[in-house]
Amino acid sequence: MLLHMRGISKSFYGVQVLDNIDFELRPGEVHALVGENGAGKSTLAKLISGAHRPDDGYLVVNGKPVSLYSPIESQRMGISMIYQESCLVPEMSIAENVFLGTEPRWLRMFTNTVKMKRETKRILRSLGMPLHPNTKVKDLSMSERHVVAIAKALSQKANIFVMDEPTASLSDAERIRLFAMIRGFKAEGFGIVYITHRLNEIFEICDRVTVLRDGKRVVTCKANELTERELVRQMVGRELTQIFPPLSSPTGNELLRVENMTRKPWFEKIDFRLHEGEILGITGLVGSGTEGLAKVIFGEMKPESGKVFWHKEPIQFKTPRQAIDLGFGYVNRDRIESGLFMDMNVYRNLTIASLKKIHRFHMVQESQEHDKALDAIIQLDIKTRDPEQEIKFLSGGNQQKVMLGKWLVAESDLYILDEPTRGIDVASKSELYVLLHELVNEGKGMIVISSDMSELIGLCNRILVMHEGRIVDEMTHGEASQERILQSASGIRG
Numbered sequence: 001m002l003l004h005m006r007g008i009s010k011s012f013y014g015v016q017v018l019d020n021i022d023f024e025l026r027p028g029e030v031h032a033l034v035g036e037n038g039a040g041k042s043t044l045a046k047l048i049s050g051a052h053r054p055d056d057g058y059l060v061v062n063g064k065p066v067s068l069y070s071p072i073e074s075q076r077m078g079i080s081m082i083y084q085e086s087c088l089v090p091e092m093s094i095a096e097n098v099f100l101g102t103e104p105r106w107l108r109m110f111t112n113t114v115k116m117k118r119e120t121k122r123i124l125r126s127l128g129m130p131l132h133p134n135t136k137v138k139d140l141s142m143s144e145r146h147v148v149a150i151a152k153a154l155s156q157k158a159n160i161f162v163m164d165e166p167t168a169s170l171s172d173a174e175r176i177r178l179f180a181m182i183r184g185f186k187a188e189g190f191g192i193v194y195i196t197h198r199l200n201e202i203f204e205i206c207d208r209v210t211v212l213r214d215g216k217r218v219v220t221c222k223a224n225e226l227t228e229r230e231l232v233r234q235m236v237g238r239e240l241t242q243i244f245p246p247l248s249s250p251t252g253n254e255l256l257r258v259e260n261m262t263r264k265p266w267f268e269k270i271d272f273r274l275h276e277g278e279i280l281g282i283t284g285l286v287g288s289g290t291e292g293l294a295k296v297i298f299g300e301m302k303p304e305s306g307k308v309f310w311h312k313e314p315i316q317f318k319t320p321r322q323a324i325d326l327g328f329g330y331v332n333r334d335r336i337e338s339g340l341f342m343d344m345n346v347y348r349n350l351t352i353a354s355l356k357k358i359h360r361f362h363m364v365q366e367s368q369e370h371d372k373a374l375d376a377i378i379q380l381d382i383k384t385r386d387p388e389q390e391i392k393f394l395s396g397g398n399q400q401k402v403m404l405g406k407w408l409v410a411e412s413d414l415y416i417l418d419e420p421t422r423g424i425d426v427a428s429k430s431e432l433y434v435l436l437h438e439l440v441n442e443g444k445g446m447i448v449i450s451s452d453m454s455e456l457i458g459l460c461n462r463i464l465v466m467h468e469g470r471i472v473d474e475m476t477h478g479e480a481s482q483e484r485i486l487q488s489a490s491g492i493r494g
């Protein structure tokens with residue numbers, strides 16, 4: 001057994017987050033860890049990687065009991081936590097990142113850069129990605145950064161990898177490459193703890209699955225012993241029959257019009273309209289221009305040319321503040337950059353875009369602020385011990401809900417949502433889809449940018465597909481299929 005955990009319990013400020021958990025990892029196994037937002041998955045992962053110490057229970061790693069519970073000890077024992085790109089220093093080269101903190105020495109004094117580069121090159125080759133060790137991490141794509149994070153783990157001679165939502169920001173092609181790499185690790189006898197909300201991945205790559213619910217282990221079994229429906233029932237504790245609410249057709253007036261909009265190198269000559277009551281989906285492969293388009297509409301980036309009309313009146317934003325004042329809300333795909341203030345409490349993060357409305361004599365009306373924020377907490381079922389809690393202590397999925405909640409509190413009229421359900425569990429997703437429908441039924445407009453094709457097809461009235469900065473296809477809800485979207489996004493059709 002590579003990893004053996006028995007009777008693990010953990011509380012934060014008196015709130016039990018993990019309760020008597022048993023978990024194990026065998027050589028050559030990918031063991032999925034799933035559950036709703038806040039179920040305790042990341043906390044368990046942090047216990048394995050030594051970032052937290054259990055209140056009760058014990059861990060045995062590669063046959064040795066863990067005593068210190070520190071990241072350095074767990075690294076020495078063969079564990080590596082692969083945090084997407086966040087553990088890398090963008091300004092440093094690949095080789096410097098791979099050996100950061102473990103640089104090979106020459107005469108005990110000087111860094112042996114030649115050895116460092118040679119070793120980096122060898123590891124990258126073995127991973128099937130022959131990047132130059134001198135390349136700066138900031139110049140790499142998301143999946144290349146991922147490979148560097150894995151190379152770093154391998155350089156530390158790890159045989160247990162903990163991956164927390166590793167495919168969340170990867171394209172389809174990048175995901176396939178990661179899975180090939182994981183299969184290689186299995187063949188070497190390495191073990192992987194794999195946390196995901198994408199349930200189809202469990203059947204594709206995982207051998208066993210453990211479901212957590214409210215900090216308790218509900219079941220551990222072979223992945224092929226469960227159907228997706230049963231898995232969801234175990235996670236949620238009830239049957240979840242319909243994910244998407246029925247679509248109503250938009251009948252409203254034109255809300256937004258984008259005309260001949262260009263911002264190179266992101267996109268060119270973009271034209272589209274959005275109506276009251278409409279959910280417009282926009283999709284494309286990584287680099288197709290969808291992210292830049294959202295930023296330009298929200299005033300975060302200036303267009304080179306083109307016009308935007310709001311209720312048929314031309315508008316030109318100098319700052320996002322002007323967009324917010326006009327009723328625009330924008331959920332950025334990157335949670336770190338998104339305008340969440342990690343050291344502020346949940347209340348303030350939810351009301352930050354609406355403070356102008358709840359000011360009186362230059363003072364924030366606290367009771368009004370709390371009232372509005374609590375509505376959003378209830379509507380989105382945000383799991384927080386106390387809304388006065390700093391948002392950094394919320395689980396990832398619950399932070400994502402706060403990003404959306406901010407625009408509910410602001411009572412926005414246009415929602416630009418870029419990957420809005422990233423990191424959100426399946427039950428919360430279905431509740432969120434109902435909420436989005438309620439908003440458009442009130443006459444609001446919504447642009448949903450998503451790489452999840454089933455989400456687009458289930459949720460949107462119309463879908464635009466972008467390829468290399470241009471809109472290459474447009475389809476109604478009835479015309480949409482995964483095949484057509486994929487073909488258009490790859491430039492095969494249109």
Ligand SMILES: Nc1ncnc2c1ncn2[C@@H]1O[C@H](COP(=O)(O)OP(=O)(O)OP(=O)(O)O)[C@@H](O)[C@H]1O
Binds near residue numbers: 039393
């Ligand atoms: N350092 C901390 N201090 C206080 N509470 C914490 C801390 N870390 C986690 N929690 C709480 O523990 C609970 C479990 O969080 P955890 O991040 O493990 O959930 P998760 O299953 O990974 O959720 P998600 O799917 O949203 O990522 C949450 O209620 C969270 O707010």
